[in-house]
Amino acid sequence: MKSTSLLDSVAIRGQFPSLKRKHNSLPVTYLDGPGGTQVPESVIQAMVNYYRESNANTHGSFHSAIETDQTIQAMRVQMAAYLNAEGPENISIGQNMTTLNFYLARALSRVFKPGDEVLITQLDHEANRGPWLTLRDFGIKVREIALKKDGTLDYDDFQNKINENTRLVAMGMSSNCIGTVNNFKLARELTYKYNSWLLLDAVHYAPHFAIDVQEIGCDFLLCSAYKFYGPHVGLLYSKSGLLDRLPTDRLRTAGQVAPESIETGTLNHAAIAGVKAAVEFIASLGAGNTTREKIVTAFNTISEHEFGLASYMYKELKGIKGVHLVGQDFSSKQRTPTVSFTMEGKTPLQVCDHLATKNICAWDGHFYAIRAMESLGLLEKGGVTRLGISLYNTREEMDLTLETISAIH
Structure with missing residues (x-):
């Protein structure tokens, strides 16, 4: 059939x-x-075309450097539409999700104080556990939300463990190993209640459902383009104004404000062209007057x-x-x-x-x-x-x- x-x-x-x-x-x-x-042919061709026509570093006066700057900005614009972010300035680029999360954890280790708490889950990929477990070295308490035998998180345990000392909840939107979709809306309600930040790992969720970071209300969200028909690039959404408050590791010659302030070294420009093409591929499967409308209907x-x-x-x-x-x-x-x-x-x-x-x-x-x-x-x-x-x-x-x-x- x-x-x-x-x-x-x-x-x-x-x-x-x-x-x-x-x-x-x-x-x-x-x-x-x-x-x-x-990966679709359009993504492959976008990467090939970058190398054929625009291969250069950024911020130059000549045409290929200008085109590289335009490629990076255009990808941020497309990813902002993909996630319904406030704008392209909310989209940071990295080697992969894991690396970005470690950078973020290191920055937050300088903001949090001994006695502060971070909540992670037993269901998550280690990329959204390991970075936060390093905060124990700074006197920060890391607690786990338990996993029930049916493969869902124990939300009673969650509500019992979050408290006035909780600074961050790091949770996957869905499980990469068994497919559970977590109740991230409840997570947002609880983090609002306790004035905590909410970080979502959307790596497994982003290929299957439309994401609206403004509706969800998360503070950070990470995903990886190679899970949604693109190349190996990690992506970080940060709520407006938030990344600029964090003491990230960066060279004095690098961008000092969001979104560049968490980006280290020269980025993979050809892969960035591929990410833009991947979003355009998904949008091509939908209908509407804007890229965002097309993405939502496609999903x-x-x-x-x-x-x-x-x-x-x-x-x-x-x-x-x-x-x-x-x-x-x-x-x-x-x-x-x-x-x-x-x-x-x-x-x-x-x-x-x-x-x-x-x-x-x-x-x-x-x-x-x-x-x-x-x-x-x-x-x-x-x-x-x-x-x-x-x-x-x-x-x-x-x-x-x-x-x-x-x-x-």
């Missing part, structure tokens, strides 16, 4: 060169999106397509003997299209090895959400097998994957 998604899968897949590839004479099924999506369709495939995968896996699904079901749309499971008698690696014989790309392990796997009792068992659905996946690929898993003995 074919999907009835509103997305034109044939047209979309035609924009991704890697989807045309065959390995050992068989097509390749990419279910590894949570680890990094495939309405993308989410419907991905949710349909992921919920089908979840339902069918549930009927396969020996398969144990991890995380929430799809009865609520508070879920990313990421399906994780274990299999009796097989390690997650063995399952992925078998899938690879059919050119099905899937990941096994903890996906750097080590604390979550520990809490769920899965780390010592090799973690989980993770199937990540992206906008270019099809119902036929779901059926092939299910057939392959069913044949594992």
Whole structure:
């Protein structure tokens, strides 16, 4: 049975060169999106064209330097639309999300005082735990919001632990290992109540849903373009005026105000051109008069397509003997299209090895959400097998994957 998604899968897949590839004479099924999506031709060409036509450093008088400045600014404008930020001055660029978060934690270590508290979660990727755990070296107390066995955060525990000493809550918008969407709206309510900052890790959320940082009210938000069809670039949103208050590490020759004040060294200009093109690719799938309107309508369709495939995968896996699904079901749309499971008698690696014989790309392990796997009792068992659905996946690929898993003995 074919999907009835509103997305034109044939047209979309035609924009991704890697989807045309065959390995050992068989097509390749990419279910590894949570680890990094495939890239459309428009993104590849944007990067190639930068090197062909505009390759230079910034702030020069000559044409290619001026074009590089324009490329960086244009990307900030597009990312501001992607996140509905106040403006391009709210978008900082880094090597990756992890690096930016470490820079931010180091800056905040000079602002927070001994006795101050930071709240992190047991569900998060280590990139949103490790940087904050370093604050313990400065006398700052770091507390964890517990993870329940159903794969959701314990919000009673959250409300019990946040207090007048809490300076920052660092939370993922969704789990990269089991797909849970966290209640970041409650987090905002509680941080408002206690006059704390809210930092959101949107790396796993940003490829699947439209984000509105002004509506959410977060103070910081981080994401990575290689998860939403772009190259490897980390991005940081900071609320207006906030970054300028922080003593970030920077050279005296570097930009001293936001957004440049947290950016170190020469940026990857070709990749920045690719990020701009990635946002434009997503916007091209929507409708409206502005880039923002196109992004929102695009994600309405993308989410419907991905949710349909992921919920089908979840339902069918549930009927396969020996398969144990991890995380929430799809009865609520508070879920990313990421399906994780274990299999009796097989390690997650063995399952992925078998899938690879059919050119099905899937990941096994903890996906750097080590604390979550520990809490769920899965780390010592090799973690989980993770199937990540992206906008270019099809119902036929779901059926092939299910057939392959069913044949594992």
